[in-house]
Amino acid sequence: MVKVMVVDDEEMLRTRMKSLLELEDYEVFTAENGLQALEVLKAENPEIVVSDIRMPGMDGVELLGKIKALAPAVEVIMLTGHGGIESAIEALKKGAFDYMSKPVNFDELCIAIKRALEVQALRHQMMFQQAQLVRTEKLSAVGELGAGVAHEMNQPLMAISTHLETLLMNEIIDGNPALKTKITKIKDQFNRLSTIVKRMHAYSGSRNEGFVQDTVNRPVQDGLFLFTQQFKDHNINVSLELDETLPPVHIDRYSLQDIVINFMVNARDALDEKFSLQEGGEVRVISRKLEVSKAVLVGLIDNGIAVKGGSEKSLFDPFFTTKPPGKGTGLGLSVSYNIIKAHDGYINFAPLKNDRKIFYFVIPLDRRNNLLSMPGFNEELKAFFESL
Ligand SMILES: Nc1ncnc2c1ncn2[C@@H]1O[C@H](COP(=O)(O)OP(=O)(O)OP(=O)(O)O)[C@@H](O)[C@H]1O
Ligand SMILES: [Mg+2]
16 A cells, blocks of 8 residues: 655644545655654654645754755655745755645645556666666676576686596506596596586676577576585575476576576575574575476575565565675566566465475476466465475
């Protein structure tokens, strides 16, 4: 519900506006002076403020300045008594959204509030697009850098490989089992390094491959592969349960890999918050065919801290984060949401028994099928989650 705060020193007016605005489905808070208004602003975060200009103590224009400093996105509509045109102009200069003269025409006030909300939504949308652009640009810069580094590493890696092979074939080594074990270990680590470099190269080189027919297992495996060491470092136990019989679907593999990585970063943070790098953290990565819904599901289960109470509805909103500044931008899930929308799929999370939860996405085998209107979709999901 949209929150509106009404600030006026006349009690009658406050009460009347509150009940009228409540009829329009706004959640309304009132304050009788500037100081109280600032308290309500901090506690309730209203989207819109309707404030009288002439008030004892802090007047409306001063209050407006303080509101704009504390919460620049809040739109303020000023009310003036007669002859208050000068202060109204001053208020507009200071960033008020609009002003109207008292006695207030309630219909006009409602229209002004609606317009203010529209402007807010537009501004929010623009900010989101800008942030997404920065994120994409960052990703592609990282991609290019990765491709460059991977390419540069190829030559020395090839050389090391050749030298290792020659060493292993040397007779001296054959006569020295301890040395041979050591060199075989080096070779194993080397193989791992080559795989990482190859995947980095593939990841950064083909980010723009677009949609292809493939099973969702590939992006899941590749995403997890890039994360294996991190999970180890954080003492998190990972198990991978892929359904090997999955049919191919129409997917953008690199975008899906991004979602898997987003899920993994979030699970890591939730686990760190609960276990502080000590043992006990578990992650299960699963893929599964949903027979009834004719779709495939990818999910990531973790036993980290629960989704914070009250935030369930906002998780997929742009900029929604419960993490400290600098740690989370609140874009991971909203970007994932957009990617899944482009796949005509469905993304959500669900609590599971034993204090666990699953973040998952579902992609229909046939894109023309709208999952939510697919008979049995919710029931199939529910039964599956209960079995986990
Ligand atoms: N596995 C999880 N367990 C508990 N809470 C989660 C989990 N995944 C997401 N959340 C909650 O959802 C919020 C939004 O997640 P999202 O990935 O969109 O943003 P973020 O992780 O905060 O920042 P960013 O991904 O941009 O770095 C998180 O701040 C967190 O509160
Ligand atoms: Mg995240």
